[in-house]
Amino acid sequence: MFSLQEKIVLITGATAGIGLACAEIFAESGSDLILCGRRASKLSKIANNIKKTYGVNVYSFKLDVRNKKNVEYAIRSLPDDWKKIDILINNAGLGRGLNKFHEDDTDGWEEMIDTNVKGLLYVTKEVLPLMLEKGEGHVINIGSIAGHEVYPKGAVYCSTKHAVDAITKGLRMDLLDRRIRVSTVDPGMVETEFSQVRFHGDKEKAANVYRNMHPLSAKDVAEGVLFCATRPPHANVNQMVIMPSVQASATQVYRKEELPAEDN
C-alpha cells in the first residue's frame, strides 16, 4: 500500500462537504495538507482544528479557483517545502440551478463552467510542473455520475462533469510516461451543502432532494478517494463510481414512501 505518512495533499474546496471530509481522512492517515476555498474564516478554523486533532501540518489560503491569476500566484508563492505536492484533489465545484435549458439563467452557467472546468484546469496546470519536477504524483478529480449520463434540467452541470471526465482521460494519456497517476472519483447523490448551493440557499428544496432515501455521506466519498490514493505505485484506479445503494442512475432513485402519521 502507498503510505500517506508525511505526503503533501492539496485539496481544493476544503471548507465543506467532500473536500472537508477528504481533509479529515487524509490528515488521519498522516498527510500534511494544503487547503483552499473562498470562505477564509471557515477555512482557518478547519485548518486549526485539523492540526490540533491529527498533529499534521496544514497550510491554508483563501482561493477562488475561477481566478487564473490568483491560482498562479497562490501555487507559485507556496513555501519551497510545500511545493513538493504528492496528491492533488480537484474537488472545488458546484451546481447552480436546476432548470430547463431555455428557462435557465446564464450566470449560473458561467459559475459552473468557470469553477468545475476552468478552475480545475488552472489548478492542475500550476501543480503539474511541481509533480513533474519531483518525478511522481497523483491527480484525483472529483467528477460525478453527471459526467457519464445527462439528466433533465442539468444540461450545463452535466456538460461540466463530462468535461472533467475528458480532462481526466486526456491527462492520463499525456502523463503516461511521467509516473503521475490520474484518477476520477464519480459519486451519485451525496448529502453536503451541494443542493443548498444549487438552490441558492433554499433549505427546503435542498432537503427534498434527499427525501425518503439514504444518500452517500461526504465521508463515503472521501473513503473512496483514500482508496485510490493508497494503491501501490504500479496500480491506478482510473475511475471509481460510488452510488447510494438506492440509486441506480441519475434519474432512478428508490424512495421509501412516508408512512401516514398514525403509523409513525
Ligand SMILES: NC(=O)c1ccc[n+]([C@@H]2O[C@H](COP(=O)([O-])OP(=O)(O)OC[C@H]3O[C@@H](n4cnc5c(N)ncnc54)[C@H](OP(=O)(O)O)[C@@H]3O)[C@@H](O)[C@H]2O)c1
Ligand atoms: N453532493 C453531490 O451530490 C455530488 C455528487 C457528485 C459530485 N459532486 C462534486 O463534488 C464536489 C464537491 O461538492 P460537495 O458535494 O462537497 O459540495 P459542497 O458541500 O457545496 O462543497 C463544495 C466546496 O467547493 C468549494 N468551492 C466552490 N466554488 C469554489 C471556487 N470558485 N473556488 C474555490 N472553492 C470553491 C466550496 O468552498 P467555498 O464556498 O468556501 O469556496 C466548498 O468547499 C464538486 O465538484 C461537486 O460537483 C457532488
